[in-house]
Amino acid sequence: MNGYRGARTAVVVGAGVAGLTAATALARDGWQVEIVEIGPPEATSGWGLCLTGPSLRALDEAGLADACLAEGFGVDTITHVDVNGERAGEIRLPRLIGARRPAMVGIARPVLHRILRAEAERCGVEIRHGVTVAAVEQEGGPVRARLSDGTLREVALLVGADGIRSTTRDLLGLRTSLDFHGQMVWRALVPRPSWATGIHQFAGKTDTAGLVPLSDTRAYVFLTENGVERSVLPDTRLAPRLQELLETFPGRVREIRSMVSGSESVVRRPVLTALLAGAWSRGDSVVIGDAAHAPAPQVAGGAALAVEDGLLLARELGRHASVGAGIRAFVGRRTRRCRTLVETSVAIVGLEQAQRHFEAYPLVDSCHRLMAEPA
Numbered sequence: 061m062n063g064y065r066g067a068r069t070a071v072v073v074g075a076g077v078a079g080l081t082a083a084t085a086l087a088r089d090g091w092q093v094e095i096v097e098i099g100p101p102e103a104t105s106g107w108g109l110c111l112t113g114p115s116l117r118a119l120d121e122a123g124l125a126d127a128c129l130a131e132g133f134g135v136d137t138i139t140h141v142d143v144n145g146e147r148a149g150e151i152r153l154p155r156l157i158g159a160r161r162p163a164m165v166g167i168a169r170p171v172l173h174r175i176l177r178a179e180a181e182r183c184g185v186e187i188r189h190g191v192t193v194a195a196v197e198q199e200g201g202p203v204r205a206r207l208s209d210g211t212l213r214e215v216a217l218l219v220g221a222d223g224i225r226s227t228t229r230d231l232l233g234l235r236t237s238l239d240f241h242g243q244m245v246w247r248a249l250v251p252r253p254s255w256a257t258g259i260h261q262f263a264g265k266t267d268t269a270g271l272v273p274l275s276d277t278r279a280y281v282f283l284t285e286n287g288v289e290r291s292v293l294p295d296t297r298l299a300p301r302l303q304e305l306l307e308t309f310p311g312r313v314r315e316i317r318s319m320v321s322g323s324e325s326v327v328r329r330p331v332l333t334a335l336l337a338g339a340w341s342r343g344d345s346v347v348i349g350d351a352a353h354a355p356a357p358q359v360a361g362g363a364a365l366a367v368e369d370g371l372l373l374a375r376e377l378g379r380h381a382s383v384g385a386g387i388r389a390f391v392g393r394r395t396r397r398c399r400t401l402v403e404t405s406v407a408i409v410g411l412e413q414a415q416r417h418f419e420a421y422p423l424v425d426s427c428h429r430l431m432a433e434p435a
């Protein structure tokens with residue numbers, strides 16, 4: 061593809077949820093698409109995520125929801141448990157892809173990526189690993205992207221889908237806030253207890269924890285640690301420290317805690333949010349997914365926004381005569397929804413930090429309702 065030209069050619073930076081979805085949707089519309097991904101193949105971290113109704117709806121539009129449901133664990137409820145280990149309530153989420161299919165699915169990240177990647181490749185997308193875009197020029201003509209391997213691409217469209225720390229965003233000179241909120245989030249893969257047929261969320265004295273089923277045999281534990289500095293722990297400290305944090309929870313968390321010692325897959329990440337302060341695009345280049353808007357993980361909405369972005373970018377480009385007009389229509393359609401979700405997620409983080417968990421739940425609920433509206 062070195063140096064190719066043409067009206068419907070694109071380079072997508074990043075083979076994550078947004079990049080793979082956008083590339084597939086563009087390729088289905090007849091675009092010639094190349095993805096440049098900085099990581100090696102199969103590098104996706106091993107924890108899972110929850111694809112909420114809007115994610116499933118968008119994946120269904122892409123013909124991929126059933127594959128995710130077949131390999132994940134479908135759920136309909138979130139059970140809230142209070143600090144004493146007593147059941148405090150249950151939220152039953154709407155089934156957005158029809159009464160016969162579940163409201164959400166817990167799925168291992170590598171499985172989701174495998175499904176998305178296989179579809180992109182089936183649609184003719186070329187995925188190159190170990191490369192990135194090193195420089196971008198666009199003075200009225202095509203986008204000229206110089207790759208880190210020294211080769212040049214001249215394309216009609218450049219899509220930055222390179223996640224929350226996007227360097228494409230920097231190359232395009234787009235301003236963003238990337239904020240740390242005094243929380244670290246933990247994830248660990250554990251065997252699925254038989255009672256974990258829905259999502260459970262446990263309020264603790266300081267932190268919150270939960271469990272999401274991923275398959276008949278596996279689940280992931282999550283824990284949000286409040287009031288901490290951003291730091292990195294050595295791998296050998298991860299499982300013991302997570303066990304210590306879970307020690308303060310009563311009830312079913314005790315059972316989960318005992319499973320963490322055997323987990324080889326414990327990860328700890330800072331809670332970061334990002335939101336573009338102004339434009340999402342420059343010329344015929346645009347950023348999407350977490351590169352444009354990354355909510356805190358508490359609202360489980362980032363993947364939904366990423367899939368929606370990918371589909372809607374392709375749709376608006378298909379509806380407009382020029383790439384610039386398509387990008388403008390896309391951004392116009394997305395700004396409010398994405399901003400509201402990111403800002404609400406930041407408010408939820410603040411309430412959690414203040415130990416006002418039960419005030420945070422209605423906000424989480426409002427995010428689910430916002431996201432249930434058509435994108």
Ligand SMILES: Cc1cc2nc3c(=O)[nH]c(=O)nc-3n(C[C@H](O)[C@H](O)[C@H](O)COP(=O)(O)OP(=O)(O)OC[C@H]3O[C@@H](n4cnc5c(N)ncnc54)[C@H](O)[C@@H]3O)c2cc1C
Pocket residue numbers: 073074075076077078079096097098099108109110111112115191192193221222223224225226227228245247329348349350351354355357359360361362363364366
């Ligand atoms: C702990 C945690 C839990 C979460 N849980 C959920 C959940 O349950 N449900 C949910 O909906 N969302 C969840 N999210 C959010 C969700 O993971 C993101 O919103 C989503 O992955 C965004 O997709 P993306 O494609 O924009 O970015 P990413 O998935 O981050 O993908 C970016 C890709 O770009 C690549 N890349 C990075 N830099 C470059 C570069 N310079 N050049 C080329 N390639 C590059 C990366 O290697 C990666 O493959 C969670 C987030 C975190 C941190």
